[in-house]
Amino acid sequence: MRAQPELSDRPFALSSGAGERAEIVSVSPEAIRRGVRRGQSVAEARSLCAALDVQVVSPALEQAARGALLDAALSCSPRAELEPRRAGPYAGEAAVSADASGVASLFHGEAGFATALAQRAAAVGLPTRVAVASSRGVARVAARRLEADGETCLLAAGAESAFLASLPVDVLDPDDALAERLTRFGIHTLRDLLRLPLDSLAARLGPAALSLAAQARGECDLPPPAAPAETRFVESIDLEYPAERLEPLLFALQGLLSRLLARLEVRHLACDELTLALDFAGGGRDVRRIGVSAPTRELRVLVRLAAQSLESQPPRAAVCGAGLETRGAPLRRDQLDLFRPPGPAPGALAPALAELASLCGASRVGAPALADHHHPDALAIRPFAPATCDATPATDAGAFRLALRRLRPPALAEVQLRSGHPSRIRSAVCSGRVLRCAGPWRTTGGWWSREGRFAFDHFDAQIEDGTVARLRYDHVARTWQVDGVYD
Amino acid sequence: MSPTPDARVDALLRDLGSRLRRGSHEAARQTSGGRRHPTGLADVDALLGGGFPAGRLCEIAGSLSSGRTSLALALLAQATRAGEWTAFVDVADAFDPSSAHAAGVALPHVLWVRPQDSRQAARACARLLELRGFALIALDLPPPRQLALPPAAWQRLARAAAASGTSLIVLSEQRLTGTSSSLVLETRCARAQWSGMPALLEGLEIEAQVARMREGPARRIAAVRLCAASRAA
Numbered sequence: 001m002r003a004q005p006e007l008s009d010r011p012f013a014l015s016s017g018a019g020e021r022a023e024i025v026s027v028s029p030e031a032i033r034r035g036v037r038r039g040q041s042v043a044e045a046r047s048l049c050a051a052l053d054v055q056v057v058s059p060a061l062e063q064a065a066r067g068a069l070l071d072a073a074l075s076c077s078p079r080a081e082l083e084p085r086r087a088g089p090y091a092g093e094a095a096v097s098a099d100a101s102g103v104a105s106l107f108h109g110e111a112g113f114a115t116a117l118a119q120r121a122a123a124v125g126l127p128t129r130v131a132v133a134s135s136r137g138v139a140r141v142a143a144r145r146l147e148a149d150g151e152t153c154l155l156a157a158g159a160e161s162a163f164l165a166s167l168p169v170d171v172l173d174p175d176d177a178l179a180e181r182l183t184r185f186g187i188h189t190l191r192d193l194l195r196l197p198l199d200s201l202a203a204r205l206g207p208a209a210l211s212l213a214a215q216a217r218g219e220c221d222l223p224p225p226a227a228p229a230e231t232r233f234v235e236s237i238d239l240e241y242p243a244e245r246l247e248p249l250l251f252a253l254q255g256l257l258s259r260l261l262a263r264l265e266v267r268h269l270a271c272d273e274l275t276l277a278l279d280f281a282g283g284g285r286d287v288r289r290i291g292v293s294a295p296t297r298e299l300r301v302l303v304r305l306a307a308q309s310l311e312s313q314p315p316r317a318a319v320c321g322a323g324l325e326t327r328g329a330p331l332r333r334d335q336l337d338l339f340r341p342p343g344p345a346p347g348a349l350a351p352a353l354a355e356l357a358s359l360c361g362a363s364r365v366g367a368p369a370l371a372d373h374h375h376p377d378a379l380a381i382r383p384f385a386p387a388t389c390d391a392t393p394a395t396d397a398g399a400f401r402l403a404l405r406r407l408r409p410p411a412l413a414e415v416q417l418r419s420g421h422p423s424r425i426r427s428a429v430c431s432g433r434v435l436r437c438a439g440p441w442r443t444t445g446g447w448w449s450r451e452g453r454f455a456f457d458h459f460d461a462q463i464e465d466g467t468v469a470r471l472r473y474d475h476v477a478r479t480w481q482v483d484g485v486y487d
Numbered sequence: 488m489s490p491t492p493d494a495r496v497d498a499l500l501r502d503l504g505s506r507l508r509r510g511s512h513e514a515a516r517q518t519s520g521g522r523r524h525p526t527g528l529a530d531v532d533a534l535l536g537g538g539f540p541a542g543r544l545c546e547i548a549g550s551l552s553s554g555r556t557s558l559a560l561a562l563l564a565q566a567t568r569a570g571e572w573t574a575f576v577d578v579a580d581a582f583d584p585s586s587a588h589a590a591g592v593a594l595p596h597v598l599w600v601r602p603q604d605s606r607q608a609a610r611a612c613a614r615l616l617e618l619r620g621f622a623l624i625a626l627d628l629p630p631p632r633q634l635a636l637p638p639a640a641w642q643r644l645a646r647a648a649a650a651s652g653t654s655l656i657v658l659s660e661q662r663l664t665g666t667s668s669s670l671v672l673e674t675r676c677a678r679a680q681w682s683g684m685p686a687l688l689e690g691l692e693i694e695a696q697v698a699r700m701r702e703g704p705a706r707r708i709a710a711v712r713l714c715a716a717s718r719a720a
Binding site: 352366368371381400430 | 527528550551552553554555556557559560561569570571572575579580581582583584585586587588589590591594595596597598599600601602603607610611614615618619620621622676679681685686687688690691
């Protein structure tokens with residue numbers, strides 16, 4: 001439903017596999033109204049509803065939905081956990097437990113907490129039913145009893161037993177063997193179960209029955225939910241057909257990014273760095289990192305960055321699955337200084353930087369820095385964050401300095417020598433007789449590496465066409481180059 | 488008897504003539520808010536009436552080794568030392584951090600954007616102007632044969648600069664902005680200075696001439712000679 005919200009008003013079901021004999025594991029409300037139920041075969045379901053749209057369960061989408069549910073819970077409470085997957089009638093259920101202690105004051109009581117949780121789950125594309133109770137087990141049972149999505153339920157402390165008494169034993173989801181034995185003994189409701197003496201219950205039905213009785217009394221042996229150890233947001237999808245061109249792949253990625261950003265927004269986070277994983281039809285995987293210059297929630301910026309990455313490094317085969325992962329980061333909120341000139345609005349700078357990075361390339365936007373390297377072409381760019389830096393430069397700007405315009409890449413040149421100095425030059429930048437020349441100054445480094453070694457002889461030269469240039473002889477490539485012009 | 492139309496026009500001109508003058512300094516201060524960005528070079532700042540006007544499209548045009556890049560870095564140095572935010576949109580990919588640092592530019596206060604073509608450069612400039620908060624944006628362009636910006640683009644950028652209060656300084660080999668710019672400064676190299684034995688390059692003597700000034704004194708001011716100090720050791 002998150003990936004295809006247009007199906008929410010149509011009869012739709014998920015099956016455990018392909019084929020008519022596969023079992024229905026999850027059903028939309030519209031399909032329920034037409035008589036389709038969990039556990040039926042696909043053929044039986046289609047006989048009840050001819051317009052039923054059946055799709056095979058996608059583990060990737062299910063995992064992402066469970067993650068989104070957890071995010072919605074964590075947006076309301078710092079401690080939340082996903083409930084383990086269940087078998088049987090609750091196989092298609094996704095449940096999360098959130099600790100509501102101490103947070104009720106933020107939401108004007110537990111009712112407000114439940115409503116907020118339902119709303120935030122809806123914001124990430126998940127219709128939910130929320131129940132608040134004194135224990136995890138009772139809350140889960142109460143939520144299962146709600147009839148419609150978006151409903152909430154509050155159970156006051158001490159009212160658990162009365163609530164549970166009239167419910168069938170199946171609501172506690174006992175294993176099949178125990179359920180059959182209870183049925184044979186005529187135990188149908190939890191009230192019936194609690195009437196049995198505990199000693200004989202354990203002796204006749206085993207320790208599982210004791211645990212069931214404890215749950216029936218509203219007790220819970222599960223610890224309260226804990227805060228998650230790490231924050232990860234993962235969205236993935238299995239494509240219906242392998243994508244051989246970029247356009248359908250980008251369309252799928254746009255959907256993934258949209259859902260990812262919805263989850264980030266509900267947690268008040270932004271996307272700072274993406275990991276894109278592509279699964280290929282013939283096997284194999286391509287994992288690549290997409291850098292974002294500043295945390296952003298702008299969908300078009302992230303789509304453009306992903307498109308740039310795919311265009312610069314196209315997938316080597318048809319793609320059958322894609323996944324996006326990010327850890328999330330707070331949106332940068334730079335506080336301006338009262339005693340310095342004002343800059344851009346703090347909340348507007350980060351999206352603008354991300355947009356510029358998507359336009360020009362992530363490595364081509366930032367603050368320049370002095371490269372800690374001897375190679376004359378070394379380049380260093382740092383994140384642009386002037387609000388955190390002191391404006392005073394290291395050098396005194398009293399003198400008017402002559403600047404060098406770099407040539408990237410350096411322009412090749414043909415040079416004639418006289419007495420070891422350039423006497424005539426021909427290049428795309430400057431040509432003619434060399435009027436004056438100074439040098440050479442030798443720069444070397446990286447001698448320990450065959451690939452990284454370099455050795456240059458630099459000259460300052462005044463050319464008859466009026467250009468004052470910096471020439472260099474590359475001893476490794478054995479070529480003359482113009483690597484800069486004094487301007 | 489009511490005055491004739493000619494008499495009314497004469498009276499109007501008599502009343503306004505003392506306050507209206509083509510390109511008066513007072514008018515310039517009113518339209519640009521009086522704010523100027525100095526280069527730190529007294530002769531150049533005097534030539535420009537205090538510096539480059541805020542919120543205007545300006546241009547520094549000159550061939551290679553004419554000193555336009557050094558002027559631009561001096562401008563950035565003054566602005567960044569005052570704590571202003573600046574940007575360098577480097578289409579030519581010629582910005583040298585070492586030279587900028589030696590010129591006194593506070594590098595953390597410079598946003599270096601390296602677009603790969605003129606379309607990206609125009610969009611980057613427009614986005615930065617829309618963002619506001621930058622005192623100066625320098626747009627360094629490659630030789631004209633590699634550039635494809637229509638005249639309408641300069642008009643849009645000039646309007647955006649006026650709306651944001653940011654000075655957009657275009658660096659080019661030939662004049663490109665046409666009538667869209669408020670100020671055009673042309674530079675040329677007078678001579679290169681060599682000294683010592685063996686001779687080392689000490690610097691360049693450059694000349695800067697105001698080729699166009701929309702808001703300024705009616706008379707063109709003569710060229711000014713500058714001597715550039717040598718590069719830092």
